[in-house]
Amino acid sequence: MATVANPQPWTYTLELPRDPRAAGVARVAVRTVLGAHGMAEFVDTAELLAFELVTNAYVHTDGPSSVRLRGAEGQPLRVSVWDTSPEIPPFFGNHAVGGGRGLTLVQRCAAAWGSYAFEPDSLGSTRGKMLWFELAPPERPAFVSPLGCAQCAELETARRRAALGDDREAAVDATIAVRQHFRSAHLLPVRPKSEAVRLRR
Secondary structure, rough: OOOOOOOOOEEEEEOOOOOHHHHHHHHHHHHHHHHHHHOOHHHHHHHHHHHHHHHHHHHHOEEEEEEEEOOOOOOOEEEEEEOOOOOOOHHHHHHHOOHHHHHHHHHHHHEEEEEEEEHHHHOOOOOOOEEEEEEEEOOOOOOOOOOOOOHHHHHHHHHHHHOOOOOHHHHHHHHHHHHHHHHHHHOOOOOOHHHHHHHHH
């Protein structure tokens, strides 16, 4: 029996030295990861915003940085950039307008964003901060049956919704319902009434 696999979340982390080429390397890595996961709809925006945040880390701090990507099929993509400075740009905390070009782009392009500062370690050394943003997946168009069957469309939409959830059994049941309907409504021959009466006799 065929089953519908739940989308598995994934995470990639790239450690970057304090180097003027780091932002370009981050941009290529973001494009590669998203391309490998079939998430082309995120590529242009994600690589631009990651590039801007890594550039800000290079310009405004004197240490390394890192980029982390976390996603799953059909779910928002989260990109986080860590750097060594504990200072959080004002609008990352309260969504106020402000900041440089990179922060303004985040505000315009991301579905959500935020930040958090790390507590100093036991020796009093700062552990920096993390700035993150999320990109929402595009709205999927409603399924339209090529046969014009409203029930086909309704069952397939339910199957797709179940496939994105955590209930594997519900996803399997939804798949079976689609197949049973299609077989009985569109594949099995329909007998004329008179023939059906003769067969019962």
